[in-house]
Amino acid sequence: MxxxxxxxxxxxxxxxxxRRVVDLTHTFDKNAPKYPLDFLGYDSDTFTYFNMTILADQFFGDMWLGIRQVEFYEHQGTHIDAPNHFGSGRQAMDEIPPERLIGEGVVIDVRDKVKQNPDYAVSVQDIKDHESKYGKIPPGAIVCMNSGWADKYPDPVLVFGSNDLKNVSTFHFPGFSLDACKMLLNERQVGVVGVDTPSTDPGQADGYYCHMYLQPNQVPLLEYVANLDSVPARGTTMVLGAMKMRDGTGGPTRIFAFMDDMDGDGTNTANMxxxxxxxxxxxxxxxxxxxxxxxx
Ligand SMILES: [Zn+2]
The missing domain is CATH 1.10.287 (Helix Hairpins)
Structure with missing residues (x-):
């Protein structure tokens, strides 16, 4: 060279x-909450949600070798939903264009409202209030709800808001309203919608309306986003390290928020x-x- x-x-x-980078990712392991599909007729007990087998962890002569074999359910931990998760024939993990995986980060803070109501759904008014404070949400933005829910991770009783972990109808956690999703897609042309909870649709939502509205329009979703307290409402660049798995409908995703080191005070040094x-x-x-x- x-x-x-x-x-x-x-x-x-x-x-x-x-610049500095904030890691918006929970560590992925066997403790990730297990979303049940028993309501669709499956027996979730038969799923392999996470299994890591150690194939090697030893010296071979003077050469150290560590290798694992991992099997996991796609929709756990901090992960992306590819559009083909709820959009028939839409983009799989390997087909999401890279431009979609990079965008300005927008964080909508509804922590106070969620404290009053764990079934809270981010409203059109929340988006308007956010914009009146921080400016119009730009096209291609990666818009995340910060409900404070990341603090409950990975305790499944707290994360799902229920003791009945096989019965999704008992779940209580916040998400987006359908009208908010419609506004974000049609009036703001956002790139990705994310939450710090198990689903963009609140636990008590009547069906998966956000998924069913956004995903046929090629919008990937993010679930279980971590550390949103550590990034500002605007001004970051978010990068989604989604695995390029052929025909995948989702998967563990390393999410980074790049931001100017404006104050340089080194707060949250564990994540920055x-x-x-x-x-x-x-x-x-x-x-x-x-x-x-x-x-x-
Ligand atoms: Zn998912």
């Missing part, structure tokens, strides 16, 4: 370092990677590169 290109790459890396270390390393690399030049 020519040194000029290396120099440009180092500068680019430093530029990335001027401060730019300062990267910047320092970059500065040292540039300095050593320039110094090496001067010697010749």
């Amino acid at each position: 020519r040194m000029e290109y290396l120099f440009v790459l180092i500068l680019a890396a430093c530029n990335v370092g001027a 990677y401060s730019s300062s270390v990267l910047s320092t390393v970059c500065s040292l690399m540039i300095a050593s590169y320039i110094t090496s030049f001067m010697h010749f």
